[in-house]
Amino acid sequence: MDIELIDVSQNEFEQVFIVVKQGIFPYVESLFGWDDQFQRERLASSYLPQWFSWILHGGERIGLLCSKPYEDAQHVHLLIIFPQCQGRQxxxxxxxxxxxxxxxxxxxxxxxxxxxxxxRAIRFYQRLGYQVVEEDQAFVSMSRPLGCDLGLNKVVNGEL
Known part of the structure; x- marks a missing residue:
């Protein structure tokens, strides 16, 4: 499938905020109450701009990904597919x-x-091989092993 990830530019913060709000508002509202100013400040201070990518399919913007690299893992903070684009894999x-x-x-x-x-998101990730590793009243933490966690040789930058 023709998926592209394009860096979000610094001047697109408001567009990112709108997409994030659209994606998580009902969950934040029910747990903590939504406050635009607080959420804007949190988004600006807790997430680095380079973690964000616009998701494109066939050249059309279909969503937003926020993903943070760690030494041995990649952490997905947000995967938001626009509602009109959902259900198409x-x-x-x-x-x-x-x-x-x-x-x-x-x-x-x-x-x-x-x-x-x-x-819906939890079922989606479970279908992709993610397992629940921790759960509390508000959040479920999930993990999916890749090659080196499965006992395969670790490849770094294309070399063993």
Missing amino acids: LGAAVMERLHQEAEREGKCRVTLSSFTDNH
Whole structure:
């Protein structure tokens, strides 16, 4: 599937905020209450701009990915596929691309967390091989092993 990840430019913060709000508002609102100013400040201070990518399919913007690299893992903070683009396996294609890139970079696993009430997202990630590693009232933490966590030789930048 023709998925591209394009860096979000610094002047697109408001567009990113709108997409993030669209994606997580119901969950944040029910747990903590939504406050635009607080969420804007949190987005600006807790997430680095280079973690964000616009997701394109066939040249059309279909969503947003926020992913943070760690030494041996890649952590997905947000995967938001626009509502009109959902149900077409685009999220699965984005995650497959992320898994391949993370493995190429020598990562052993991909981790993420989801709101406990976001049952659709949890089922989606479980279908992709993610397992729940921790759960509380608000969040479910999940992990999916890659090659080196499965006992395969670790590949870094294309070399063993």
